[in-house]
Amino acid sequence: MSKDYPVPSGYLERETEVKKSRFIARVYPVSSRDEVREHVARAHRDYPDARHVCWAYQIGRPGSAAEAAMNDDGEPSGTAGKPILNVVQHKDMGDVLVIVVRYFGGIKLGAGGLVRAYAGAAESVLSEVGRTIQQIRVQAEVVLGFADEQPLRHWCEGHEGHIESIQYSNRVNALVSVPEARATEFAAFCDAQKLDYRLET
Structure with missing residues (x-):
């Protein structure tokens, strides 16, 4: 079974009434709780006078997400975050955050109405957002000299590699992630550059 899974290809916003x-729904691809916090904070800044900013996310592969959470932001418990999360899970998409901003229109919707409205808002944005396939990545610890950092960065730029962290002492210690399919290429590059590396298995 493939470990690759679909994720949103980018940001999208849709409004329903x-x-x-x-109800202003936003979808974002996310890979960490910090990113979720940043996007939620931005929604509060963008819509400072909104009554509620509700959200739900899941990180990781759909069906076995590493992390998921939701927030009703003052709506009755279970009427906002949960329906948003239900739609997210139903869409079989990972690494996804949906935020729904609500401006109250003066007419109470009731619990059932709220559930339908928040689910509908999430559906409106998730059904339109593009999908891309999230490749499973592997990480490598690399110890290198200062002169080797630029070639490493250059290789990563051309091969979908990410330098996740880098620390400097008398040597350079880098944590690099690469798509699983490129792990052997990365190993060959490190061997050719005579870099000390350890790939996770």
Whole structure:
């Protein structure tokens, strides 16, 4: 079974209206809780006078997500975050955050109405966002000299590699992630450069 899974290809925003309440739904690809916090904070900044900013996310492969959470932001418990998360899980998409901003229109929707409205807002944005396949990545610890850092960065730029962290002492210690399919290429590069590396298995 493939370990690759679909993730949102980018940011998208859609607005729906239910009984004069405005629901502004945003979807983002995310890979960490810090990213989730940043996007939620931005929604609060973008819509400072909104009544509620509700959200749900899951990180990792759909069906076995490494992490998932939701927030009702003052709506009755279970009427906002949970329906958003349900739609996210139903869409079989990983590494995804959906935020729904609500402007109250003066007409109470009731618990059932809220559930339908938040689920509908999440559906409106998730059904339109593009999908891309998240490749499983492997990490490597690399110890190198200062002169080798630029060639390593150059290789990563051309081969979908990411330098996750880098520390400097008398040598350079880098944590690099590469798509699983490129692990042997990366090993060959390190061997050719005579770099000391350890690939996770």
